[in-house]
Amino acid sequence: MSGKIEIEGGIPLRGQVRIRGAKNSALPILAATVMTEGASRIGSCPALSDVRASMEILKYLGCVVSFRDGVVYADSTELYGAPIPETLMREMRSSIIFLGAILARFGEARLSLPGGCDIGLRPIDLHLAALREMGARIEERGGIIRCYCPQGLRGADISLAFPSVGATENIMLAACAARGTTRIFNAAREPEIEDLAAFLNHAGARIGGAGSAEIVIAGGAELHGCEHTVIPDRIAAGSYLAAAAITGGSVSVVGARAEHLRTVLPVFRSAGCEVTETPEGIRLDAPPRLDAVNYIRTMPYPGFPTDLQAPLSACMCVARGTGIVRETIFENRYKHVPGLLRLGADIRLEGGCAVIRGVRKLTGADVEAADLRGGFALILAGLAAEGKTTVSGAEHIDRGYENVCGTLCSLGARVRAC
Numbered sequence: 001m002s003g004k005i006e007i008e009g010g011i012p013l014r015g016q017v018r019i020r021g022a023k024n025s026a027l028p029i030l031a032a033t034v035m036t037e038g039a040s041r042i043g044s045c046p047a048l049s050d051v052r053a054s055m056e057i058l059k060y061l062g063c064v065v066s067f068r069d070g071v072v073y074a075d076s077t078e079l080y081g082a083p084i085p086e087t088l089m090r091e092m093r094s095s096i097i098f099l100g101a102i103l104a105r106f107g108e109a110r111l112s113l114p115g116g117c118d119i120g121l122r123p124i125d126l127h128l129a130a131l132r133e134m135g136a137r138i139e140e141r142g143g144i145i146r147c148y149c150p151q152g153l154r155g156a157d158i159s160l161a162f163p164s165v166g167a168t169e170n171i172m173l174a175a176c177a178a179r180g181t182t183r184i185f186n187a188a189r190e191p192e193i194e195d196l197a198a199f200l201n202h203a204g205a206r207i208g209g210a211g212s213a214e215i216v217i218a219g220g221a222e223l224h225g226c227e228h229t230v231i232p233d234r235i236a237a238g239s240y241l242a243a244a245a246i247t248g249g250s251v252s253v254v255g256a257r258a259e260h261l262r263t264v265l266p267v268f269r270s271a272g273c274e275v276t277e278t279p280e281g282i283r284l285d286a287p288p289r290l291d292a293v294n295y296i297r298t299m300p301y302p303g304f305p306t307d308l309q310a311p312l313s314a315c316m317c318v319a320r321g322t323g324i325v326r327e328t329i330f331e332n333r334y335k336h337v338p339g340l341l342r343l344g345a346d347i348r349l350e351g352g353c354a355v356i357r358g359v360r361k362l363t364g365a366d367v368e369a370a371d372l373r374g375g376f377a378l379i380l381a382g383l384a385a386e387g388k389t390t391v392s393g394a395e396h397i398d399r400g401y402e403n404v405c406g407t408l409c410s411l412g413a414r415v416r417a418c
Contacts, residue, residue: 005397005405007382007389008414009364012286013249015411019237019256019281020046020070021230023400025192027097028169029199029230030054030072034061034101035176036203038225039075045230046070046402049395053091057084057098075225081106086143096124099147100170103136104177108148126167130158134171134178155180155219163188163300168215169196176205178219187215190301191260195231202226234260235307236401237282239376242311243408245273245286246318246384251411256281263304267293267312271319292321292358298329310336310377317345318384319358326353336374339367343381343389361386369393372400379404383413390418 021044031054033040045051045067055072058065061082064075081102089095089112102109128138131147133156139146155178160167168188175182187193189211197210203226206218237256244251245268258265258277265275265282270293274285293316298306306329316323317340327333334354337347342365346357364387369375375397382389391397394417397404408415 003392003394004418005379005391005394006416006418007364007379007385007391009362009383009385009387009389011383011412011414012247013244013251013383013408013411013413016252016254017240017407017411018254019232019240020044020402022192022195022233022235023048023050024165024190024235025195026051026230027054028173028192028196029228030058030074031097031101032173032196032199032203033058033063033074033076034079034098035104035173036076036223036225038077039073040203040225041227042072042074042199043227043229044070044232045072046233048400048402049091049398050400053088053095057088057095060084060088061102079105081108083110084112086112096127096166097169097173099127099145100131100173103131103147103149104153104174107152108146110144110146112143112145124166126160126162126164127170130160130167130171131174133158134174134182136174153178153219155182155217157183157185159185160187162186163213165190165193168193172196172200172207172215172217175217175219176200176221176223180219182217182219184215184217185213187213188300189213191231191234199226199228202228232257232260235305235373237261238264238305238308239311239401240407241268241275241282241284242308242315242380243383243411244284245271245290246315246380248286248288249411250283250285252278252281252283254281258282263302264308267296267304271315290315290319290358292316292319292323292356295324295326297326300329306330306333307373309333310373311380313354313356314340314377314380316356316358317347317381318360318362322355322357324353324355328352333374335370336377339369339374339378340381342367343385345381363387364389366390366392369396372396376401376404379408379415383408
């Protein structure tokens, strides 16, 4: 995608959009192919810049990988444990997930600290502490991490201080190659964790409890290539439901799973939307103007997802009344607020909360996306604003939304990359 998106606002969105596989599921699954002997076919992969970055890392490691019609083919039979260069690692934050996979395959991993959106501290100390408990030795110097396990990895009981998704995934990957059994307590419970476990089990791993707070991995199984289809992207689904809500439109999100959005759908209903669960997905019919939602607090799954905080905040900017949003996961996840203010929103930040008083109209302006989800929030605000809005920094949005301009145009929006 080019660096800017132009939006002519004021058009209610109508129609249907089909959701591709979840980015946050596809990325750890691609990393997991490092551990398999043979070829894997991974269906419903989204065409995103983060997916392309993962594929480049796989190619650098010697994997034969291709992407065609939403399917990634990866053959990791012949790999070599080359250190991943900083230029590749810094393209996405979740590149740290390769740590556990490479350590499991080669017994040593050397990589630089990851990049990605600057939405606050996402420390990897939980990852490293867990790997140390499993017998890894870790050296950090000059932004480079070297992990090695001369005696091999061993199973361990690991209690996470916070249910970190990335740490849970790295432990799962490393534990597949460890001697004995690993138990993760206070594990992340996201659907994407379940999906990673499903892929690994298809490949021959023995993992139980994924999706609960306690995951058990029996190590030592030889992993082989397999076929797997990535689950639908719940964050993209919620984002396009928000696009219907903020424009007073009516949109069906085909493929969305309501069970993955149990804390999100009530928020739309509280705002006055009619939300219908169908065999095909989820349909949202919005009123001409939303009602403010009194309070939204982000929490680890199954709580309200931090990735949908910015899109729902954009919706509240034009709602009737005042609402409060509290972000508890990432301290810098209000970088979209200056752009919303420039468009005419009434937002006050106080002690980790955003107090949002809805206004009758927003007015188009030039704004800049600082991160992925905040960038989509600015697009949403532009869809509701009078006149033209230009969102720069669109490369952030390409990390998590496939063909965002084409998708919105299919719903009647006037949006173009420029």
